[in-house]
Amino acid sequence: MRRVAITGFGVVSPIGVGREAFFAGLESGKNGIAPITRFDASGLDVRCAGEVQDVPEPADEPDRDLFWRDPKVVFALTAAEEALAMAGVDSFSADDLIHIGSSLETFCFRDFSLNGHPGEEALLRRLIATYRGCLPLDTAISRIRARYGNPGQAVTNCSACAVGAQTIGQAFHAIRDGRFTRAMTGGFDSMINLLGVGGFQLLGALATGEPGNGATLCLPFDANRTGLVLGEGAAFVVLEEREQALAVGKTLYAEIVGFGSTLDACGLSAPDPTGDGAVRAMRAALADAGLPSQAVDHINTHGTGTQLNDPVEAQAIRRVFADTWERIPVTAVKSMIGHSIAAAGAIEVVACLYTLLRSRIPPNIGLQKVGAGCELNHVAGTARPFAARYVLTNSFGFGGQNASLILTQADT
Amino acid sequence: MCPELFITGTGVLTCLGSSLQTTVAALAAGRRVEGKSYSFLAGTPYAALSVAPPAEPGITAHIRDKRIHKFMSRQAELAAVAARQALAQSSPLARGIRPERIGLYAGVGLTAMDMDGSVSFLRKSFGEDGAFSHNAFTQKGLRAIHPLWSFHSLANMPACIVSVLEGIKGDNGLYTPWEDQSAFALIEAAHALGRGDIDCAVVLASDTPSHPASLVELARAGYLAPTEIAADGAACLVLERSETAPPSRRLKNMDLVFTGAPLHDPLASFIGRTVAAAPLLLVALADACGVPCRLTGCGGHGFSFEAV
Numbered sequence: 001m002r003r004v005a006i007t008g009f010g011v012v013s014p015i016g017v018g019r020e021a022f023f024a025g026l027e028s029g030k031n032g033i034a035p036i037t038r039f040d041a042s043g044l045d046v047r048c049a050g051e052v053q054d055v056p057e058p059a060d061e062p063d064r065d066l067f068w069r070d071p072k073v074v075f076a077l078t079a080a081e082e083a084l085a086m087a088g089v090d091s092f093s094a095d096d097l098i099h100i101g102s103s104l105e106t107f108c109f110r111d112f113s114l115n116g117h118p119g120e121e122a123l124l125r126r127l128i129a130t131y132r133g134c135l136p137l138d139t140a141i142s143r144i145r146a147r148y149g150n151p152g153q154a155v156t157n158c159s160a161c162a163v164g165a166q167t168i169g170q171a172f173h174a175i176r177d178g179r180f181t182r183a184m185t186g187g188f189d190s191m192i193n194l195l196g197v198g199g200f201q202l203l204g205a206l207a208t209g210e211p212g213n214g215a216t217l218c219l220p221f222d223a224n225r226t227g228l229v230l231g232e233g234a235a236f237v238v239l240e241e242r243e244q245a246l247a248v249g250k251t252l253y254a255e256i257v258g259f260g261s262t263l264d265a266c267g268l269s270a271p272d273p274t275g276d277g278a279v280r281a282m283r284a285a286l287a288d289a290g291l292p293s294q295a296v297d298h299i300n301t302h303g304t305g306t307q308l309n310d311p312v313e314a315q316a317i318r319r320v321f322a323d324t325w326e327r328i329p330v331t332a333v334k335s336m337i338g339h340s341i342a343a344a345g346a347i348e349v350v351a352c353l354y355t356l357l358r359s360r361i362p363p364n365i366g367l368q369k370v371g372a373g374c375e376l377n378h379v380a381g382t383a384r385p386f387a388a389r390y391v392l393t394n395s396f397g398f399g400g401q402n403a404s405l406i407l408t409q410a411d412t
Numbered sequence: 413m414c415p416e417l418f419i420t421g422t423g424v425l426t427c428l429g430s431s432l433q434t435t436v437a438a439l440a441a442g443r444r445v446e447g448k449s450y451s452f453l454a455g456t457p458y459a460a461l462s463v464a465p466p467a468e469p470g471i472t473a474h475i476r477d478k479r480i481h482k483f484m485s486r487q488a489e490l491a492a493v494a495a496r497q498a499l500a501q502s503s504p505l506a507r508g509i510r511p512e513r514i515g516l517y518a519g520v521g522l523t524a525m526d527m528d529g530s531v532s533f534l535r536k537s538f539g540e541d542g543a544f545s546h547n548a549f550t551q552k553g554l555r556a557i558h559p560l561w562s563f564h565s566l567a568n569m570p571a572c573i574v575s576v577l578e579g580i581k582g583d584n585g586l587y588t589p590w591e592d593q594s595a596f597a598l599i600e601a602a603h604a605l606g607r608g609d610i611d612c613a614v615v616l617a618s619d620t621p622s623h624p625a626s627l628v629e630l631a632r633a634g635y636l637a638p639t640e641i642a643a644d645g646a647a648c649l650v651l652e653r654s655e656t657a658p659p660s661r662r663l664k665n666m667d668l669v670f671t672g673a674p675l676h677d678p679l680a681s682f683i684g685r686t687v688a689a690a691p692l693l694l695v696a697l698a699d700a701c702g703v704p705c706r707l708t709g710c711g712g713h714g715f716s717f718e719a720v
Contacts, residue, residue: 044554194549202559267576280581399572
């Protein structure tokens with residue numbers, strides 16, 4: 001069976017743009033959550049988010065206004081540039097796969113104007129004109145292809161919060177199965193806009209308030225957690241068939257060894273309270289890797305900070321790792337960067353790379369008092385030294401999609 | 413290599429019929445898609461675009477779970493009806509296939525927000541000067557948005573809703589927004605069956621290109637020729653390997669490899685451009701007519717289909 005290695009990765013996050021800045025943010029426990037600056041959020045109940053700061057303008061981008069129309073596409077281009085440069089890829093060929101994902105099209109209301117008070121048909125025409133500013137979810141792939149050429153296959157995944165892990169897992173299988181020799185894969189997203197924040201506010205899923213003294217608003221597994229905080233960003237990894245990568249002298253940063261994907265089939269707005277879908281995803285990833293549960297020595301949780309999700313995930317982890325959960329250190333990086341929805345799983349894979357490459361586990365920075373049902377071996381407050389061999393990361397999606405990935409150190 | 417696959421259930425919704433049988437009968441009778449224009453596009457560059465009315469506008473009223481129905485966009489409704497048809501025919505759960513061994517793979521089209529709701533919240537989001545106003549949006553417009561807006565808009569919802577309605581718990585993959593992504597859903601399903609990750613794959617495709625916003629976006633992006641008629645559609649195939657499939661049709665000569673194929677939808681002149689739904693509709697209709705076919709996707713937006 002082919003082995004699959006990571007030969008490059010790029011990341012755009014609220015705590016740093018680029019892998020070194022992101023790693024430094026993880027190391028220091030940087031809080032990337034702050035009052036929203038992208039637009040005037042003063043009229044909303046939700047006024048904080050994890051915004052990406054200081055995004056460099058992508059080179060050779062013909063649409064100078066792209067960031068303001070859809071920042072997530074710029075995040076994707078920036079992360080792709082870093083990942084591909086690190087892997088020494090300057091163009092795609094028929095042996096390549098692009099498998100990336102995002103969650104929701106962006107609708108631009110910025111320039112929308114009624115010009116008076118038109119009738120219904122005129123309003124509909126205006127609405128259509130506004131929708132024309134809508135950028136399809138494959139916009140990022142189109143821009144990446146324009147810059148790097150056509151791969152053998154280009155896929156836009158729309159598995160919501162599970163996208164990041166789904167795309168990487170499916171690309172891993174595509175290479176392991178021999179369908180492709182190389183893939184660029186991951187997720188990108190931003191819902192920090194009027195409709196995104198407003199829509200999630202309507203669901204009552206977001207944490208409100210503005211904590212002072214630099215404290216984070218996102219409190220995964222904490223007794224005082226009040227909901228998720230939106231983040232944004234992008235992360236891509238370049239996966240290559242290991243032997244081929246070694247043959248041309250590439251550096252291997254880690255290997256993907258297992259992937260599991262399941263559906264709750266229970267409800268749309270809340271996880272299965274039994275955690276069954278999450279349990280099956282983790283067990284499927286272990287089976288895919290051919291590993292016993294005892295082999296996993298670190299878990300990067302989905303950890304959103306919502307009342308319902310956190311205890312369900314903790315319960316699922318305790319079920320799967322029944323003999324070992326008390327010694328497995330777990331973290332929740334959303335405490336630093338918020339929930340970047342479709343980018344989250346991929347950013348958390350890069351956080352796993354930080355653990356594997358630097359022998360450090362990033363902290364859950366807001367955790368002070370573990371919530372009922374959330375009992376795990378939490379890494380709270382500050383980063384912890386830890387030499388992990390097998391790392392599992394979870395991504396669970398709105399609508400009941402679950403994905404788990406297992407990474408390990410590159411064995412060269 | 414893809415395994416030998418068997419179709420054990422098929423669901424079809426087109427502008428000519430609300431089932432595989434009625435669509436095939438309509439085609440056999442020589443019926444073709446007929447389009448009409450949106451009056452509010454008169455005077456715009458999109459005035460000539462036309463869309464097909466649905467064969468049975470009330471078909472989605474038969475969705476039994478009224479609570480979940482509230483969460484559904486029209487794309488999700490079409491997906492749910494097509495899936496019910498296919499699963500009623502295949503009945504994998506009744507045949508003893510466990511829910512966690514059934515996978516779900518789907519391709520869906522552009523997000524299609526409810527137009528009435530969109531107009532309502534936009535109308536309340538303007539200031540006195542007629543321009544979009546943040547204040548008006550947050551104070552009045554936001555309250556006019558359907559509280560389940562996120563469920564209607566997220567592209568993964570049609571498939572997730574089907575998973576809940578039908579109790580599908582296995583591997584999954586959801587893709588958007590053009591034809592090739594639905595073809596990819598079929599490919600992922602075939603490989604998951606081949607690896608043994610699942611015993612049964614429910615492959616879905618649903619699209620609503622007749623939605624005014626989707627229609628204009630398709631035309632603006634050059635994916636819809638002025639002579640083409642946009643039509644909503646959905647299809648669902650239940651696929652299995654030989655060891656679990658009851659005596660049924662083999663999916664013959666299906667070439668599930670992506671190539672650099674040009675965009676080509678041979679059904680467009682019959683049932684309209686159904687965009688993301690097209691690849692599965694093609695396979696379903698070809699299979700029903702006993703036509704061995706080859707379906708290929710490409711790295712761009714297209715796919716091609718040929719009878720072999």
